[in-house]
Amino acid sequence: MLERDVAVIDARTTPELATAQDEVVLRLDRVGVKYRVPTEHIRSFKEFAIRWLRGEVGYREFWALREVSLTVRRGEGLAVVGPNGAGKSTLLKVMARVLRPTVGRVWVRGSVAPLLQLGAGFHPEMTGRENVWLNATLLGHSRREIEERFEEIVDFAELWDFIEAPLRTYSSGMVARLGFAVATSWHPDVLLVDELLVVGDQSFQQKCRARLEQFRAAGTVVVLVTHNMLEARDVCQQALWLEHGLVRAAGPVDEVTAAYEATVDTL
Amino acid sequence: MISDVHRSEAAPPAEARPPEPRGGAPPIYDSARRQDPFWEELIEAWRYRALVVQLVDRDVKVRYKRSLLGVAWTMVNPLITMGVLTIVFSHLFRFDVPNYPVYMLSANVLWLFFSQSTVSAMNQLMAGGALLTRIYVPRTLFGLAAVGTGLVNLVLSLVPLAAIVLLTGWPITPAVVWIVPAMVLASLFTLGIGLLLSSLAVLFPDVKEMYEALLPAWFFLTPVMYPASILPEGYREWLALNPMVYLVDAFRTPLYAGTAPSLETLLAAAVAAVVTLVVGWAVFTARADQMVYRL
Numbered sequence: 001m002l003e004r005d006v007a008v009i010d011a012r013t014t015p016e017l018a019t020a021q022d023e024v025v026l027r028l029d030r031v032g033v034k035y036r037v038p039t040e041h042i043r044s045f046k047e048f049a050i051r052w053l054r055g056e057v058g059y060r061e062f063w064a065l066r067e068v069s070l071t072v073r074r075g076e077g078l079a080v081v082g083p084n085g086a087g088k089s090t091l092l093k094v095m096a097r098v099l100r101p102t103v104g105r106v107w108v109r110g111s112v113a114p115l116l117q118l119g120a121g122f123h124p125e126m127t128g129r130e131n132v133w134l135n136a137t138l139l140g141h142s143r144r145e146i147e148e149r150f151e152e153i154v155d156f157a158e159l160w161d162f163i164e165a166p167l168r169t170y171s172s173g174m175v176a177r178l179g180f181a182v183a184t185s186w187h188p189d190v191l192l193v194d195e196l197l198v199v200g201d202q203s204f205q206q207k208c209r210a211r212l213e214q215f216r217a218a219g220t221v222v223v224l225v226t227h228n229m230l231e232a233r234d235v236c237q238q239a240l241w242l243e244h245g246l247v248r249a250a251g252p253v254d255e256v257t258a259a260y261e262a263t264v265d266t267l
Numbered sequence: 268m269i270s271d272v273h274r275s276e277a278a279p280p281a282e283a284r285p286p287e288p289r290g291g292a293p294p295i296y297d298s299a300r301r302q303d304p305f306w307e308e309l310i311e312a313w314r315y316r317a318l319v320v321q322l323v324d325r326d327v328k329v330r331y332k333r334s335l336l337g338v339a340w341t342m343v344n345p346l347i348t349m350g351v352l353t354i355v356f357s358h359l360f361r362f363d364v365p366n367y368p369v370y371m372l373s374a375n376v377l378w379l380f381f382s383q384s385t386v387s388a389m390n391q392l393m394a395g396g397a398l399l400t401r402i403y404v405p406r407t408l409f410g411l412a413a414v415g416t417g418l419v420n421l422v423l424s425l426v427p428l429a430a431i432v433l434l435t436g437w438p439i440t441p442a443v444v445w446i447v448p449a450m451v452l453a454s455l456f457t458l459g460i461g462l463l464l465s466s467l468a469v470l471f472p473d474v475k476e477m478y479e480a481l482l483p484a485w486f487f488l489t490p491v492m493y494p495a496s497i498l499p500e501g502y503r504e505w506l507a508l509n510p511m512v513y514l515v516d517a518f519r520t521p522l523y524a525g526t527a528p529s530l531e532t533l534l535a536a537a538v539a540a541v542v543t544l545v546v547g548w549a550v551f552t553a554r555a556d557q558m559v560y561r562l
Contacts, residue, residue: 044471094298
């Protein structure tokens with residue numbers, strides 16, 4: 001059933017079925033995410049019980065994403081742009097398997113690695129070394145895989161001098177470097193990045209960009225949520241412009257970001 | 268397109284995939300193919316067992332890094348408790364219980380395991396929940412880690428308990444191995460309660476406070492500090508409704524009486540543990556998809 005669906009899509013776009021089918025890494029098919037927001041904020045169980053008995057518990061429905069369809073192939077970068085509250089982060093959550101779509105379908109082939117934000121998955125009392133282990137395990141890597149890559153991770157983060165010190169003694173830039181190094185030490189099939197290329201100083205940013213480029217060349221799909229159009233054009237070829245949970249435009253990154261910038265400038 | 272780094276690598280032929288996607292077909296996630304959440308979570312929790320171990324390791328290490336006395340504290344703490352309680356109960360309230368310190372402490376370590384782990388399951392989910400909104404991990408992770416950490420602490424506290432048993436000249440018999448099944452059953456029960464509470468605590472923060480207020484009452488309704496025999500006839504039957512009575516009894520008997528727990532006790536403890544875990548797991552996994560909206 002799965003194979004057939006993919007094949008139908010590919011038959012429309014390209015005649016070389018066999019290879020094209022292999023290329024699709026990420027597909028969203030009319031995905032919608034509905035949040036149920038209580039009309040009044042109910043703070044406590046007591047309050048809820050009383051209101052529920054009186055039949056006063058009301059919900060307002062709110063679509064964070066609606067009718068979002070997209071296909072990303074191996075080695076493509078997708079930039080997601082749009083104003084705050086457009087549903088960009090919700091889109092990443094749906095791809096990361098964290099949120100299940102209310103309607104529609106999400107299909108991902110291979111491993112998905114989100115670039116964890118500061119704080120998530122790190123513990124201040126533990127050493128850099130212990131945090132590398134914890135973070136890599138969170139990403140689903142086995143003991144052997146982590147042992148193999150440990151040196152490379154610390155090399156990339158340039159943190160050998162501090163690796164036995166507790167993380168609370170690190171600067172935020174150092175933590176971010178460690179996070180980036182762990183998340184990108186393996187080639188995931190899909191890398192989800194939420195505004196994180198502002199990691200460390202100029203030279204480290206260069207290294208990050210080079211690594212993302214290398215990933216793309218090796219076939220990793222990079223999905224980048226960003227407000228920085230230069231960055232979007234730098235890393236991605238495709239772009240998706242979201243607004244109020246709807247796709248306002250999708251296509252080559254230059255066209256979409258230019259159109260988006262035009263509306264932002266007129267404001 | 269292929270960067271220098273990749274060209275310089277020895278083997279890969281032109282169109283090779285990157286080395287990572289570990290052998291065989293890559294995993295496929297399809298939101299339309301939904302297994303039953305109860306079983307799906309069970310499979311995922313097993314797949315992520317290394318992460319549970321990491322979290323337990325982290326919690327144990329962090330706890331002992333922070334405290335001056337380190338592991339020694341776990342050892343000293345029961346000794347102090349014993350001193351105080353022995354004085355209070357052997358001299359002020361006189362229960363007709365030989366070797367009261369062993370009677371009381373053997374049950375108390377199990378009670379502490381239960382109460383600390385259930386509270387910690389809620390705390391960990393609420394404090395670490397942001398993680399669940401960023402990366403996929405099984406949602407029962409925090410509950411499992413909380414019970415795992417509690418279990419490590421319980422095992423550590425067996426050392427001072429054994430010391431007290433020996434110091435008071437009480438015999439340790441081969442029946443002591445029965446504490447192992449008792450600990451397993453207590454863990455299942457604790458996980459079930461922890462998951463039930465967690466699924467409520469995500470919705471309403473006051474659930475944690477309510478539970479913490481109820482815990483002392485539950486403690487006094489369980490014969491930890493007193494023998495069940497001091498209760499008047501009419502009340503004793505009601506104790507049978509409290510699952511912790513059987514779990515405490517199953518754990519205490521091998522240590523205190525030096526015999527295996529009775530079959531009725533074991534059966535009742537097993538039924539209570541399994542039913543609670545199945546209910547807790549079912550409720551939690553049924554609500555898990557919605558939790559992400561609340562964390």
